[in-house]
Amino acid sequence: MDEIVAEFVKRTILKIPMAEMTTILKAWDFLSENQLQTINFRKRKESLVHDLVMLCEEKHASVNDAALLDIIYTQFHQHQKIWDVFQMTKEPGEDIDLFDMKQFKSSFKKILQRALKNVSVTFRDTEENAVWIRIAWGTQYKKPNQYKPTYVVYYSQTPYVFISSSRLRSSIPLLGQALTVASKHHRIVKMDFRSRYLDSLKAIVFKQYNQTFETHNASTPLQERNLELDINMDSRIIHENIIEKDRVQRVTQEIFGAYPQPRLEFAQYKLETKFKSDLNRGILAERKEPLRCLVKFSSPNLLEALKSLAPAGIADAPLSPLLTCIPQKRMNYFKIKDK
């Protein structure tokens, strides 16, 4: 192992939290059972890492092996990256070829290597016909930088690709090109959809989030449902309020469903709309220009928080379509202008 590889191996192992060390090393499957048994995992981390690096040295670990470990680490810590969603399209009338994973991988790698002399590409297959790709970028003259890789998760049976957000913007067009050509698509477009939670992005993009949907019988008589509400409700609330509360619950349920919401952390709206207010006539009446606003909603679980607004009385029910369309439109970045 040369110095650079050794350093790369060491730094990758060092990232792994002690609690996950054995799990990740087993998933990596590079060091044998026998070798792992010789390690005392109760040691202090620094010396444990040193021992592990020695074992890797014995087995002549390559850059690719270390890169594979890095992929596994990232798979366990997906939320440390921000993921963008891209959609690929085929030309209308193009043949739908049978997808060949081997051919895709080799084609993808070739395209990148032809463009940049120095690039390391590593693949790891996962379930659901998906593949994780790790790309470390270099240039014609510089070796790949292993510490700022881009991760791509491609579900081969779908036109969707998830790419980790990186500062290396210049690499995106090339990456897009490699993906489209290798997967036999025509175009790739970045969707306005971004989150740390890859699972949630997946769930929304593949419309899988209502799989835990319990059949909610919407025709349950009013009285029966009232019994559920009564437990929490103030007995002093009179009939009209009960009806309104029930309506709000029903409308919210219709929009958001009865299942746990997929997890997004934010939604951003760039607004360029004129100021119009029924109550405040005359304010900004002569102004032709719109108000330029930027609104950002943030929450540990945005959709759950939005779901709770109308029942709490903070928002009207139904909630604005600008908010409720997020899962359907698979977007969380919007630009809104007056029509």
Add this chain to the structure above:
Amino acid sequence: MDSYDIPESTSSRLKDHFIGATPLQKRLESVRKLTSFVPPSPQRKIPQCSQLQEDVDPQKVAFLLHKQWTLYSLTPLYKFSYTNLREYSKFLSAFIVAEKQKGLAVEVGEDLNIKVIFSTLLGMKGTQRDPDAFLVQILSKSHLPSENREGKVLWTGWFCCIFGDNLLETVSEDFTCLPLFLANGAETNTALIGTWFQKTFDCHFSPLAINAFNLSWMAAMWTACRMDHYVATTEFLWSVPCGPQSLDIAYAIHSEDAKALWDSVHKAPGEVTQEEVDLFMDCLCSHFHRHFKIHLSATRLVRVSTSVASAHTNGKIKVSLNKSS
């Protein structure tokens, strides 16, 4: 300074002083204003010409800008004297070094070679009656003679009283009334300084929270400032703490548009009324409601930020300098 009660009457007046002042004075005026950001009772009028514009040395107070200050309210100091500042410097230095050596507030690698300086801040007051503001700084004594003789400033805190007439009337002569304390620097140092002051002058510090009512006044007044050009957007942060998950709503509006909205709302020149502030905020909230159907008024305003200054409900403020050409 008044306590922070909502005034009974619906309209109060504040003189708008921004006409004819230099940019630095405008920013400092805002600092002065924000310490008296509570709309006063209807009878009270802020004088046209404040001490700030007369006595202040721009160089000396320029360092107050661009820093984040944490606000505390302070009870009157017993037997504090402006003639003893030298002694206070010495005693406080000794106290801090002693406490740090005790290991009570030790950070690894901390330099114990420090010096405390007390100095008066001229001009940071509202009327002549207000006691002078003073400044406390902890400096690290530099080892190298070639470096700045004064050493690096580790911590700054200043005490002031702006338009404290109501309070001054109630306090006896032995007490010095400087109800506002602003600190910038490590929490540990703030705590040490606070302990010494509490022991020496029998006073009490408490963190000053800024409520939503006052934040909206600040937003309106700062938006009202005439600026040569805008550096930052005007931003509001609302928090919805209830429900299964907390939700933060950041609402930024282009500063020119915010100013246009304010100008449309603002009627009488030279004064800012409660109705105007309410209308300004109401317009912003109704614009938001039109798009999102969410009632911002049912949530908690937590932070306001403009090109002039920003303030957070937890008592942290920052006054920015707008470099005008």
